[in-house]
Amino acid sequence: MADRSLRGIRLGAQSLQSEEGVVFMERTQHTYECTVCARENTLTFAADAEAPQTWECRTCGGEAILLVDNKTVEVDRGEEKAARTHWDMLLERRTRAELEELLEERLAYLRARRGQGESREKIGA
Numbered sequence: 181m182a183d184r185s186l187r188g189i190r191l192g193a194q195s196l197q198s199e200e201g202v203v204f205m206e207r208t209q210h211t212y213e214c215t216v217c218a219r220e221n222t223l224t225f226a227a228d229a230e231a232p233q234t235w236e237c238r239t240c241g242g243e244a245i246l247l248v249d250n251k252t253v254e255v256d257r258g259e260e261k262a263a264r265t266h267w268d269m270l271l272e273r274r275t276r277a278e279l280e281e282l283l284e285e286r287l288a289y290l291r292a293r294r295g296q297g298e299s300r301e302k303i304g305a
């Protein structure tokens with residue numbers, strides 16, 4: 181009931197008489213998972229609007245990433261996309277075996293830094 185009375189009455193008050201044919205804006209919700217505090221932020225968008233891939237976390241201000249089917253989307257970083265990735269550059273300079281070793285070092289470093297590891301994103305790719 182409360183929800184219903186909020187919808188559309190105030191906006192465009194002058195058009196109440198011709199409610200017939202008025203199309204209410206369809207809405208949809210998207211959820212963003214914060215990369216900093218891991219909280220989920222659920223936001224409402226117009227259904228025909230393309231949801232941005234990232235949003236500022238309402239809790240900590242960190243970067244929250246859009247969830248699709250409960251997984252965070254691959255964020256398109258625009259200008260970084262065209263450039264070679266760090267991974268590409270690494271492969272030009274190192275053998276796979278060397279990389280394995282570096283990865284181990286890196287993982288050990290991350291685990292030490294974060295307490296208990298399980299860090300998917302920050303490693304590379």
Ligand SMILES: [Zn+2]
Pocket residue numbers: 214215216217218219237238239240241242
């Ligand atoms: Zn956050």
